[in-house]
Amino acid sequence: MDRKFSLIVVGGSAGSFSVVSKMLSQIRADFSIPMVFCLHRLKHVRSGLIEGLSIKSNLRLIEPHDREKLQPNNAYIAPSNYHLFIEYDGTFSLSTEEVHNHSRPAIDYTLSSAGYAFREKTLGILLTGANRDGAQGMKDIHDKKGYTIVQDPATSDVDTMPKAALRLFTPDRIMSPADIIQLLNALPQ
Amino acid sequence: MNFSISEIREIVETIQVYDNMDYGGYGISFLKRRFAKVFDTHNIRKTVQFYELLKDESMRDRIAGEMFVDSTEMFRDPAFWRFVRDNVLHQLTGAGDTIWLPNEAGGEEAWSFSILIHEQNIADRLSIVCSNPSTSRCNVIGSGAVDANQFELNYSNYKRLEDKDDFETYFVKDAHTHTVTEWLRSSVCCRALDYASAIADEKICMIASRNQALYFGHDLMEHYYNTLYDRLSAGGYLAIGVKEQLPASVAEKMTVVSETEKVYRK
Known part of the structure; x- marks a missing residue:
């Protein structure tokens, strides 16, 4: 694909750890587009996820602070018990507002805010998961002319999340994790 | 409701005449979410309804309270x-x-x-x-x-x-x-x-x-x-x-x- 993106946002829940781990370990080491992962995680466990994913990651993994600026070559993970938003000025903002879809961080919020801030320069990816969080966020990216990829439900550990997105809109692509990684590695930097 | 940035600025400017309702220093994206929540809570469809509601002092106090975000839980972290x-x-x-x-x-x-x-x-x-x-x-x-x-x-x-x-x-x-x-x-x-x-x-x-x-x-x-x-x-x-x-x-x-x-x- 020739299209250039400024930001890649990825949402996932049940079953997504292994997919994200594969993405990070198989992504090319010079991949420069910032990636933001919003994954459902335990509220009270602040450490462990970054450490676990960092073991094989080709990218530097960061849990951003409030107002931190998005930087190339980095992958970011939404901190536990905070919503993560992308702002127009390319910074993160965090929030402890009410849970959404029983979740904080809520995937919808991260994806929607990315779509509003970066519009057609956003690539949104929704992975396996056990609730419908993320479906509306992906549609918002789609509505703002961003590019959308939903994990093929047939390859998902839990297909509720991808199916919820597919009921709401038609994404640009429905792909297996292996094909998603191949597409990412072929993106112009 | 999905407010535009100019709508948020207009709301902030209009309501700042009241005590404890100066949101001029708050982040715009937060205000978009928070005002949307307040409008939803009170079933408000138009900003003029909101301004009308704010003429009542007790309602102003209640809405000022709703603009704050709870601490989510005891012993958080x-x-x-x-x-x-x-x-x-x-x-x-x-x-x-x-x-x-x-x-x-x-x-x-x-x-x-x-x-x-x-x-x-x-x-x-x-x-x-x-x-x-x-x-x-x-x-x-x-x-x-x-x-x-x-x-x-x-x-x-x-x-x-x-x-x-x-x-x-x-x-x-x-x-x-x-x-x-x-x-x-x-x-x-x-x-x-x-x-x-x-x-x-x-x-x-x-x-x-x-x-x-x-x-x-x-x-x-x-x-x-x-x-x-x-x-x-x-x-x-x-x-x-x-x-x-x-x-x-x-x-x-x-x-x-x-x-x-x-x-x-x-």
Whole structure:
């Protein structure tokens, strides 16, 4: 694909750890587009996820602070018990507002805010998961002319999340994790 | 509702004539979400309806309260509370010293502090003052009511402190509400004032403002933290949210006590 993106946002829940781990370990080491992962995680466990994913990651993994600026070559993970938003000025903002879809961080919020801030320069990816969080966020990216990829439900550990997105809109692509990684590695930097 | 930036600016400009309704320094994206929530709560479809509603003083107070974000749960970030218990509380030795919780929204932080200083047997020499510009918010805190649906979460956080297991004894329960016991309630004072005017005379040995400044724009955040710094006694502690950052103008004047738990000392 020739299209250039400024930001890649990825949402996932049940079953997504292994997919994200594969993405990070198989992504090319010079991949420069910032990636933001919003994954459902335990509220009270602040450490462990970054450490676990960092073991094989080709990218530097960061849990951003409030107002931190998005930087190339980095992958970011939404901190536990905070919503993560992308702002127009390319910074993160965090929030402890009410849970959404029983979740904080809520995937919808991260994806929607990315779509509003970066519009057609956003690539949104929704992975396996056990609730419908993320479906509306992906549609918002789609509505703002961003590019959308939903994990093929047939390859998902839990297909509720991808199916919820597919009921709401038609994404640009429905792909297996292996094909998603191949597409990412072929993106112009 | 999905407000445009210009609509948010118009709302902010229109309502700032009222006391405690100056949102000029808040982040725009937060205001978009918060006003949308308030409009939804009150079934408001148009801004003129909102302005009409604000003519009523009690409604203004209620909406000012709704603009604040709750602390989500008691003992949020158990590692922070463990750190405060083990490394900070016993340094607060001056009789009559005050722990101040500015912009406290629901009482969760106040009750957590209250339980902790009780369990450390230092409740007789520390007082807890929280403040919020909304009288209705202060009344909720003063009533000691805690969301019953949050009880299990609060309890699981408390258990992670790995010290005592007396949590049940701090509440009087009925079907829908859990109320903090009267003696625990009496250790907390809530003042219906904004952060700039809430504390005048007390000796402030600790300020806990966790996740309150997330919603401020840059200038308001600078003013807020500089105000807190000025009110804090020399040697006093400031705690912020674990994912917040102090502005450089304040950070450079303070010593880092814990970078992980975001505790600083003046």
